[in-house]
Amino acid sequence: MSGQDDFIPFFKPNIGEEEIRSVTECLRSGWLTTGKFAKTFETEFARFAGFKHAVALNSCTAALHLALEAVGLREGELVLVPTLTFAATAEVARYFNAIPVLVDSNPDDFCMDMNQAERIVKRILAGEPVKGVPERHNGPRAIIPVHYGGQTADVLKCRALCDEFDLALVEDCAHCCPAYFKDDDRWRFAGSTADIACYSFYANKNITTGEGGMALTDNEQYADRMRVMSLHGISKDAWKRFSKEGSWYYEIVAPGYKYNMPDTAAAIGVNQLKRADEFREARANVAESLTAALSGIEGLTLPSQRGDAIHSWHLYVILIDEDVFGPRGDFIERLKADGIGTSVHYLPLHMHPYYIEKYGFEPNDFPVAESLFERMVSLPIYPTLTKKRIARIADSVKSAQGAKS
Numbered sequence: 437m438s439g440q441d442d443f444i445p446f447f448k449p450n451i452g453e454e455e456i457r458s459v460t461e462c463l464r465s466g467w468l469t470t471g472k473f474a475k476t477f478e479t480e481f482a483r484f485a486g487f488k489h490a491v492a493l494n495s496c497t498a499a500l501h502l503a504l505e506a507v508g509l510r511e512g513e514l515v516l517v518p519t520l521t522f523a524a525t526a527e528v529a530r531y532f533n534a535i536p537v538l539v540d541s542n543p544d545d546f547c548m549d550m551n552q553a554e555r556i557v558k559r560i561l562a563g564e565p566v567k568g569v570p571e572r573h574n575g576p577r578a579i580i581p582v583h584y585g586g587q588t589a590d591v592l593k594c595r596a597l598c599d600e601f602d603l604a605l606v607e608d609c610a611h612c613c614p615a616y617f618k619d620d621d622r623w624r625f626a627g628s629t630a631d632i633a634c635y636s637f638y639a640n641k642n643i644t645t646g647e648g649g650m651a652l653t654d655n656e657q658y659a660d661r662m663r664v665m666s667l668h669g670i671s672k673d674a675w676k677r678f679s680k681e682g683s684w685y686y687e688i689v690a691p692g693y694k695y696n697m698p699d700t701a702a703a704i705g706v707n708q709l710k711r712a713d714e715f716r717e718a719r720a721n722v723a724e725s726l727t728a729a730l731s732g733i734e735g736l737t738l739p740s741q742r743g744d745a746i747h748s749w750h751l752y753v754i755l756i757d758e759d760v761f762g763p764r765g766d767f768i769e770r771l772k773a774d775g776i777g778t779s780v781h782y783l784p785l786h787m788h789p790y791y792i793e794k795y796g797f798e799p800n801d802f803p804v805a806e807s808l809f810e811r812m813v814s815l816p817i818y819p820t821l822t823k824k825r826i827a828r829i830a831d832s833v834k835s836a837q838g839a840k841s
């Protein structure tokens with residue numbers, strides 16, 4: 437058993453003096469809600485990601501919700517999402533009484549299987565049954581691919597699919613700040629194929645604001661709508677109403693939400709963003725060291741790095757062979773006893789009680805995701821993970837192998 441000082445947490449934010457200085461400046465300024473830091477964060481993030489418009493929000497979940505609202509999702513419409521994802525990707529469709537249609541994963545990069553997505557769209561349009569899709573629905577309306585762990589899904593295929601069938605493409609880029617993918621000979625920012633791309637700055641993300649998110653788009657109408665809906669559906673720039681240049685007068689144009697990003701969070705974000713590429717490189721180095729330390733251990737499958745993607749290395753997910761290591765739960769407990777935090781990304785949506793009860797799913801409806809889930813463990817990865825600690829993780833993994841009874 438390790439002492440608390442020796443504990444290797446699953447994630448660790450990288451907060452520097454600049455972030456602390458900016459938050460202090462924000463606190464001293466007396467303006468804590470959305471203000472100049474949020475506006476600067478939006479401008480800088482839009483430039484960094486190569487989009488025309490950015491809307492800073494209090495979570496990626498809010499960004500996904502507003503994105504679906506902006507593209508006009510309606511009750512009974514269908515939204516394709518991978519089953520191997522976090523709750524947020526699919527729950528936002530339910531906010532509209534729309535129907536999330538689950539899609540299995542690729543066995544190599546764990547992203548949404550785009551060939552299956554295409555087959556599902558075609559089956560639905562042909563009126564053929566698809567598991568989880570009720571007989572009465574209002575047709576497919578959007579796809580939300582997730583760039584699992586920081587490696588982009590096949591977004592070029594997804595874009596083509598959306599264009600062919602007139603679907604909105606909202607990308608869940610929660611793991612991608614930054615990640616890139618190859619389009620012919622050109623590296624493009626993850627999210628750049630989307631109608632609206634949604635990023636997360638939750639505490640464990642590559643860059644963080646504690647809680648926070650951003651919706652990016654080149655479409656001015658979508659941007660305006662998301663901005664208005666992020667603040668109670670009240671008229672543009674309502675966030676300014678208590679400032680020098682603001683006015684008390686506002687008009688409600690739609691029943692909106694309260695999703696704006698406070699300046700205390702944005703003050704962290706503007707500084708994190710400056711180091712986003714540096715953090716990514718540091719994570720890539722940690723991933724390389726983890727791979728070097730773990731390779732050769734029998735019964736492990738290590739994460740693959742595709743040639744057409746620059747990985748954000750948000751997650752480092754290994755697959756364990758239970759014949760070699762014993763049950764996955766025991767493996768996690770063993771690492772925990774050695775003072776190593778781990779996680780599992782994810783229990784697939786179709787295996788959660790809500791989705792089982794609502795749509796009648798069974799585990800083997802999505803056999804790839806089910807099989808990945810049973811074997812996967814996310815190991816710690818962050819820029820400050822030292823070589824010494826990486827060696828400790830590898831030693832613990834090795835001894836977990838020996839611990840099989």
Ligand SMILES: Cc1ncc(COP(=O)(O)O)c(C=O)c1O
Nearest residue numbers: 495496497522524610636637638
């Ligand atoms: C794939 C994915 N999508 C969406 C989210 C939601 O992000 P947020 O916590 O910023 O709402 C997360 C958060 O962990 C995530 O991992």
